[in-house]
Amino acid sequence: MKYTQLGRTGLKVSRLVLGTMNFGPQTDEANSHAIMDAAHDAGINFFDTANVYGWGENKGRTEEIIGSWFAQGGGRREKTVLATKGYAHMGTGDVWPNEDKLSAVNIRRAVDASLKRLRTDHIDLYQFHHVDRSTPWDEIWQAMDVLVQQGKILYVGSSNHAGWHIAKANETARRRGSLGLVSEQCLYNLAERRAEMEVIPAARDYGLGVIPWSPLHGGLLGGAIRKEREGGGGRTASGRSADALSNTAVRDQVQAYEDLLDKHGLEPGEAALAWLLARPGVTGPIVGPRTAEQLASAVRATELTLSEELLRSLDEIFPGPGPSPEAFAW
Template sequence: MKYTQLGRTGLNVSRLCLGTMNFGPETEEREAFKIMDAALDAGINFFDTANVYGWGENAGRTEEIIGNWFAQGGGRRERTVLATKVNGAMPGYDGPNQKNGLSAYKIRRHLDASLKRLQTDHIELYQMHHVDTSVTWDELWEAFEVQIYNGKIGYVGSSNFAGWHIAKAQEAAKARHFLGLVTEQHKFSLMNRLPELEVLPAAQDYGLGVIAWSPLDGGILGGALNPSPGSRRTANQRERIEKLRPQLTAFSELCSDLGESEANVALAWTLTFPAMTAPIIGPRTLKQFEDTLRVTEIELTEDVLKRLDEIFPGPGGPAPQAYAW
């Protein structure tokens, strides 16, 4: 496994981040334990989750599974760089404040609840799951500062922020002599290259590490034309795959020429961007996890990158001025 620093911090994390969103809804606890053990054995130390995973009435279930895994001991917690999130509504919490959003009130309560479910006393990276423009940065930064000083979190990250949000957040943090954001978790893939225009340049300029979520675009880039037995597709997904068939066919042929799986090429592509810390891999099974381990060893040549640009066009020019003359 290869490692890099988390943004401008001194913390080293693996170039692949284990996403746990399937744990609970799709992957039962025993299989999730196997995947997490295999991740540590493979050198993946960076795990991502969120308080809402499990979804609906089962929100928090994913954190509980991770907590039960930590409780087995064996150095599991000590070897894991743990990231979770706050913003979503949690059933049974907050009374009239039970809605998506951020506040000092919510950050304190939801952090304590996450720590309890995760059976730990600290989280390395606490991420705002979405921006909340109705709250001042003074309120948010003070709330996070308190939790850092109390030792409950190490760093603060964002998710689904625009480049403008990152700039506002960092300038407000600078005025407080506070480190501010160290990461931005963003939807980014060959099928979704818009972040190249402003989000990636802003993150790189402010020293944030980018964590790519849905780097396979919901599985579309993972061999959608040749699904594995038992794969389930909605009518909308099948319609989208048919619409994208020419691109996906060209991509499949390129990957076949390279001797690599489509999923691994798509993941390796994200790692060619200087701002990228790690793409999130979200395996449902141990086999899916094992198939991704060679991603960091794949070297994409300039010719391959040029061909990928032809198949999946980006913003159209050097960012962030690609839209200008």
């Protein structure tokens, strides 16, 4: 496994991030534990989760599964760079005041609740799952500074933030003498490249590591048409790839992508991950395997080098938006 530093920090993390969103809803506890063991065996030390994973009435279940794995000992916690997130309401009914978003009150409650579920005394990277338009950054950083001083949080990151949110957050942190955001977790893959306009440039300028989520775009880049042809239905757990393929233009694009990779003897999912690993500013994509076999395929992508010819061909099939402001101005 290859490693890199997370943004401008000294923290070394694996080039693949183990996503745990399927733990609980799709993968039971025993198999989730086996996947985490396999991740460590492969050298993956960066695990990502969120307080809401488990979904619906089972929000928090994923963190509990990770916590029960840590409780087995054997250096599991010490070898893991643990990232989780907070923002959303954790209940299933109406939102009671101060039970969601990023007020100092909710941040404190959310962190303590995650620590309990995860059975640990600290979170290595605490990420804001979404931007809170109603809470000033001074308040957010005051809450985070206290948690850092208490040793409950080591680093802070963002998720699903715009470029100007990253700038505003880190300029506020700079005035306060805080480290600020060190990572941004955003939707980014071959088929969805809008982050290249402003989010990724802002992240790179402020020294944030970029952690792409949905690197296969809901399964669309994982050989969806081939799986459909072979009887798999081309469906993911959400069915997003099947829905997308009903669009003729998208289907033609994905077919061209699969034909290109067949020509080069490459697996689509592995090539999509390798493309992200070669992008400037990317720390590592989040992979969410439901099985050990899917994890092994993702690990193979870290050893894959795409030729310049292939990269140009991929750009022709999935053209990026180009830099801003040129992408939307003269």
